Amino acid sequence: MTSAASPDTGLIGRANFPHRHLLGIANLAPHEIRFLLDEAARWVALNRTESRKHDGRLAGLTQINAFFENSTRTLLSFEIAGKRLGADVVNMHAAQSSVKKGETLIDTAVTLNSMRADVIVIRHMSSGAVQLIADKVDCPVLNAGDGWHEHPTQGLLDALTIRRRKGGFEGLIVTICGDILHSRVARSNMLCLTALGCQVRVCAPPTLMPPAIERYRVTPFTDFDAALDGADVAMMLRIQNERMEGGFLPSSREYHMLYGLTPERLKRAKPDAIVMHPGPMNRGIEILSGVADDPARSAITEQVEMGVAVRMACLDVLTRGQRGIEGWA
Amino acid sequence: MIAIVNARLCDPAADALADGALLVEGETIAAIGAVDIPADAERIDARGMILAPGIVDLGVFKTDKPAFHFSGITRAALMPDQTPVLDHPGLVQHAARAGKPDFWVHPLGAATRGLDGTELAEMAMMKAAGARAIATGRRWIADSGVMLHVLRYAAALDLTVVTHSEDGGLTHHAVATDGETATRLGLPSAPACAETIAIARDIALAREAGARLHVRLVTTAAGFDLIRAAKAEGLPVTCGVSPAYLFLNDQAVSDFRTFARLSPPLRDERDRLAAIAAVADGTADVLCSGHDPRGPEDKRLPFADAAPGIAGAETLLPLALNLVREGHIGETRMMALLAANPARLLGLDAGRLAVGAPADLILIDPDAPWIVDSDKMAAAAGNTPFDKLPVQGRARMIMKGGVVR
Numbered sequence: 001m002t003s004a005a006s007p008d009t010g011l012i013g014r015a016n017f018p019h020r021h022l023l024g025i026a027n028l029a030p031h032e033i034r035f036l037l038d039e040a041a042r043w044v045a046l047n048r049t050e051s052r053k054h055d056g057r058l059a060g061l062t063q064i065n066a067f068f069e070n071s072t073r074t075l076l077s078f079e080i081a082g083k084r085l086g087a088d089v090v091n092m093h094a095a096q097s098s099v100k101k102g103e104t105l106i107d108t109a110v111t112l113n114s115m116r117a118d119v120i121v122i123r124h125m126s127s128g129a130v131q132l133i134a135d136k137v138d139c140p141v142l143n144a145g146d147g148w149h150e151h152p153t154q155g156l157l158d159a160l161t162i163r164r165r166k167g168g169f170e171g172l173i174v175t176i177c178g179d180i181l182h183s184r185v186a187r188s189n190m191l192c193l194t195a196l197g198c199q200v201r202v203c204a205p206p207t208l209m210p211p212a213i214e215r216y217r218v219t220p221f222t223d224f225d226a227a228l229d230g231a232d233v234a235m236m237l238r239i240q241n242e243r244m245e246g247g248f249l250p251s252s253r254e255y256h257m258l259y260g261l262t263p264e265r266l267k268r269a270k271p272d273a274i275v276m277h278p279g280p281m282n283r284g285i286e287i288l289s290g291v292a293d294d295p296a297r298s299a300i301t302e303q304v305e306m307g308v309a310v311r312m313a314c315l316d317v318l319t320r321g322q323r324g325i326e327g328w329a
Numbered sequence: 330m331i332a333i334v335n336a337r338l339c340d341p342a343a344d345a346l347a348d349g350a351l352l353v354e355g356e357t358i359a360a361i362g363a364v365d366i367p368a369d370a371e372r373i374d375a376r377g378m379i380l381a382p383g384i385v386d387l388g389v390f391k392t393d394k395p396a397f398h399f400s401g402i403t404r405a406a407l408m409p410d411q412t413p414v415l416d417h418p419g420l421v422q423h424a425a426r427a428g429k430p431d432f433w434v435h436p437l438g439a440a441t442r443g444l445d446g447t448e449l450a451e452m453a454m455m456k457a458a459g460a461r462a463i464a465t466g467r468r469w470i471a472d473s474g475v476m477l478h479v480l481r482y483a484a485a486l487d488l489t490v491v492t493h494s495e496d497g498g499l500t501h502h503a504v505a506t507d508g509e510t511a512t513r514l515g516l517p518s519a520p521a522c523a524e525t526i527a528i529a530r531d532i533a534l535a536r537e538a539g540a541r542l543h544v545r546l547v548t549t550a551a552g553f554d555l556i557r558a559a560k561a562e563g564l565p566v567t568c569g570v571s572p573a574y575l576f577l578n579d580q581a582v583s584d585f586r587t588f589a590r591l592s593p594p595l596r597d598e599r600d601r602l603a604a605i606a607a608v609a610d611g612t613a614d615v616l617c618s619g620h621d622p623r624g625p626e627d628k629r630l631p632f633a634d635a636a637p638g639i640a641g642a643e644t645l646l647p648l649a650l651n652l653v654r655e656g657h658i659g660e661t662r663m664m665a666l667l668a669a670n671p672a673r674l675l676g677l678d679a680g681r682l683a684v685g686a687p688a689d690l691i692l693i694d695p696d697a698p699w700i701v702d703s704d705k706m707a708a709a710a711g712n713t714p715f716d717k718l719p720v721q722g723r724a725r726m727i728m729k730g731g732v733v734r
Contacts, residue, residue, distance in 0.1 A: 026513065104626075104629075104630070105630065105631065106625075106629055124631070126631030126632070126633055126634055127514055127516055127631065127632060127633060128516075128631050128632045128633075131584075131585060132629070132630075146515075146631075147515050147516075147631070148515030149514055149515030150515070184515060187513070187515060210512040211508055211509075211511065211512055211518065211520070212508050212509040212512050215509040215512070215513075
């Protein structure tokens, strides 16, 4: 099955995704993004099976989740994805590791490599850290978020969610609102959604908008009402409490007044607009429960569901070479 | 007695190269030009070479003789950013002795204790111990009141104050210049006007204090405009630039290349072109390497965690020669930037090609081709952003105090 040519591109095997690692969306061509989305879509049905959600294709492979920054949801999602594919999944938390004892990132990478991991999933608080490790190890590396740089599986799972809800991407207006400056989710989503043909608007307080943002081929806004006007998707980002202590923003209540997504505000978007959030949510600040919990509008739980499917697809695709899949050697 | 014959003489005070010979007697230059060579003189044939005063590198972070010799650097002003900080006469004296006799280190004393920007360091005692100027290090004195006191105190001691011009409030944790590259990489960045603000403040304070100000690295168009205006006003304000800012822009940090992490950070293309223009029109006074060799412990880290700085000494001369080859400056102006001007700022009797001047001389082979290779540097570490770049030019002979080294 995997050696068959892709119906869209006519590409066979590794030509569909010729990358050793998944470090960011920036390195991916649009057809490669669509390939991963198609692969992920196939896992959704399995994940919805009532009884045994298991596929043994990664049996015997060791997956190390090396998380140098705290995470609950993403770590769990990668762990479940690996286990559903039959991999031996091991989690390394920085809080428990020798990183705290001063070991360098390179030494940690060499150590993980010496343990013969078959795939490594990394989250780190510094932009570029995952690439640094990827250059030092012999197995595929998946970026689970590095600093403000990229969080590619989040970009992919958001795209998959939008595709399922909206049927496609071309011409869709997607408004991403929140702390764009410090957000790897925003960066991966801007890259992913513009590559797929969406019209992306980004909205942030002027203190949290990155310089030269228009170079992403997105339209920047500081006025949330204007940014929402006629949108098909409202994607809200989490705002960290520390940003609202006066350095970037005067207060959480003022942030909510200007940028909080309320049922009233959502009326500016298209009547069938969906609401997204990568979680965890600050209810009452960037989003009100009346929006987040509205089953007709909110796609937030579906995002979590698609997260597992996307991570299964990425783990599968990146290990095909090692597993000797025809056309992927 | 040593006679250097068949050389092209590069006198920084002249308009152009001149053919001729040079006679060294003892530690000084005895004759220049159409010289009668005594029969007993040792002859050095310098055919095809440029004979120039030794390079005076204003603002290095490490004494690294093999790298300095490669480029013809005979003296270097050492930044106070050492461990421990050069804020004490004993430390200054120790640093000043480090290179002799074949190489001279001229320490720059810290302006404030520990470079912390709060309490004045013992400038007079450091001067007595060998400090040639006062420097703020790679740091920003945030308190303008403290900076004014530094400038006034240094002026009374006839010491130039060498500054690093980045407003710390803006740069804070920044490791790059605001722009597309920083945003795409997700790096903390600051606007280039951090430099404008810092230079404007320091010029205003230097005017108030009647002090000599040398901005070690100017890297932006707006920064050079301020220096230009200060010079037009007649203020004793000078500035330097290093080749990295002349030949690289902020795109060099793409792919998280920590070897291109500098302080100040690389700027955009417009600022790069403005820096070249400032070298060509005389706004820039000094060309320096900012030599700061850093091993993998400091550089093989995530970009924002890596130390700033490049091993710049070996590439200083060939990249300066690039400016000549590209027609921005002539050879004599190049040596003014590399030797005469920094020597004058530091109050050194050096950087001259004149009878009676110390025989600190170099022979430059201006066309010698080589390829920069970070794995094979003479420097203590190979952190160069110019890795694999084909260049031309290196020093073939170094004479310090009349002795070939």
